[in-house]
Amino acid sequence: MSRPAEEFISRRMASHRPAPLRKYGPWLRGPNIISFAGGLPDPEFFDHRGLREAYDHVLDTDPGRALQYANGEGEPDLREQAARMLTEEGYATEPADLMITTGSQQGISLIGTVLIDPGDVILVESPTYMSAVRAFGLSGATMISVETDLDGIVPDDLQAKINQYQPKLVYLIPTFQNPTGITIPAERRDAIAEVISRNDILLVEDDPYSELRFFGESLPPLASDPRLEGRAILLSTLSKVLAPGVRIGWLRAPAALKPLFVSAKQAADMHTSAIDQMAAAYYADQYMHDQHRLDPVRAAYRERCECMGSWIDKLFPEGTRRTYPDGGMFIWVGLPDGYDTDQLLGPAIESGVTFLPGSSFYADNPVRSNFRLSFCTHGTEKIEEGVKRLAAAIESL
Ligand code: PMP
Numbered sequence: 001m002s003r004p005a006e007e008f009i010s011r012r013m014a015s016h017r018p019a020p021l022r023k024y025g026p027w028l029r030g031p032n033i034i035s036f037a038g039g040l041p042d043p044e045f046f047d048h049r050g051l052r053e054a055y056d057h058v059l060d061t062d063p064g065r066a067l068q069y070a071n072g073e074g075e076p077d078l079r080e081q082a083a084r085m086l087t088e089e090g091y092a093t094e095p096a097d098l099m100i101t102t103g104s105q106q107g108i109s110l111i112g113t114v115l116i117d118p119g120d121v122i123l124v125e126s127p128t129y130m131s132a133v134r135a136f137g138l139s140g141a142t143m144i145s146v147e148t149d150l151d152g153i154v155p156d157d158l159q160a161k162i163n164q165y166q167p168k169l170v171y172l173i174p175t176f177q178n179p180t181g182i183t184i185p186a187e188r189r190d191a192i193a194e195v196i197s198r199n200d201i202l203l204v205e206d207d208p209y210s211e212l213r214f215f216g217e218s219l220p221p222l223a224s225d226p227r228l229e230g231r232a233i234l235l236s237t238l239s240k241v242l243a244p245g246v247r248i249g250w251l252r253a254p255a256a257l258k259p260l261f262v263s264a265k266q267a268a269d270m271h272t273s274a275i276d277q278m279a280a281a282y283y284a285d286q287y288m289h290d291q292h293r294l295d296p297v298r299a300a301y302r303e304r305c306e307c308m309g310s311w312i313d314k315l316f317p318e319g320t321r322r323t324y325p326d327g328g329m330f331i332w333v334g335l336p337d338g339y340d341t342d343q344l345l346g347p348a349i350e351s352g353v354t355f356l357p358g359s360s361f362y363a364d365n366p367v368r369s370n371f372r373l374s375f376c377t378h379g380t381e382k383i384e385e386g387v388k389r390l391a392a393a394i395e396s397l
Pocket of ligand 1: 105178236237239
């Protein structure tokens with residue numbers, strides 16, 4: 001008797017959907033493809049010299065520590081740097097508040113492990129970051145969308161969904177959201193913090209993009225609102241401001257929960273690579289004090305965002321709507337009703353351009369006329385050519 005291997009798969013894995021970038025993977029690359037699909041930072045801005053110096057320094061000065069097993073909480077030097085950066089952003093943080101993660105994606109996954117029982121409800125934005133939905137889904141959570149407008153989730157609907165579903169937590173990307181690029185303004189943040197604290201649920205704030213601001217004044221993390229003391233978990237990462245391949249992020253959790261996160265992390269991967277953490281700590285100390293370090297990246301992304309936006313405005317069908325991000329990596333486009341952007345992907349790929357259809361970003365009730373364009377990967381010439389190809393593909397539908 002031999003059962004097919006598939007019969008051994010867990011129920012939660014069987015209902016797990018692959019990431020859209022995996023699903024569409026083979027078509028999204030290729031020499032002649034202009035990709036607006038992935039949120040890939042432009043490798044031109046990876047500071048490989050600074051990183052080489054950092055890894056050399058670590059291996060020259062403390063190879064025994066860098067190459068040895070380490071503790072799950074994370075390297076003290078890196079937690080110190082991370083605490084300093086969060087404090088500078090307006091969220092007073094001590095190293096003891098932090099645990100280093102293998103990218104913020106691991107933080108999301110560990111939130112599922114530590115906080116979620118099968119059937120627990122998590123409220124999310126509509127649209128939202130689907131890799132979070134997929135990770136939460138693996139712990140058995142049910143995700144429910146909260147109505148979201150151009151200023152983020154709508155506080156009245158947040159209250160209504162809390163009344164209806166008794167969620168355990170709400171997962172938000174308040175600054176330069178993925179996929180919309182929207183930032184929740186101060187007044188709306190205030191109203192959201194009020195609803196969360198009044199109902200005594202948890203906030204999970206995912207903040208990978210806030211350093212990539214090219215317009216306007218920065219806002220402190222929503223999690224820093226004093227009403228959310230002891231009720232907020234914040235995730236940050238070096239992926240968008242250093243390099244995603246380094247896989248370093250951190251999680252700030254209430255004191256009562258942090259030991260459980262460390263324990264869950266140790267069960268998952270013992271600890272984040274010690275050599276990577278030590279190199280990141282050295283790099284942060286040497287280079288990340290400089291507030292202008294990211295200015296060239298911000299200037300390039302701003303130019304690319306404006307270029308993409310203006311070609312969309314010139315060439316896309318009448319009635320098209322789009323977001324006007326102040327930073328981050330994405331523009332969210334809404335074609336007039338009746339368009340189905342899943343149907344657009346085939347003709348777009350044939351024309352040599354890719355994007356991610358809106359249906360990839362909703363926990364429920366997908367809006368198919370929407371889609372996400374990433375403006376960070378290519379320079380303006382390719383962006384212009386890519387938007388032209390896309391406009392032609394839309395016209396061909
Ligand atoms: N959260 C959001 C909202 C993201 O967009 C991303 C990256 N696509 C992540 C988390 C994961 O980032 P990391 O590389 O730090 O795991």
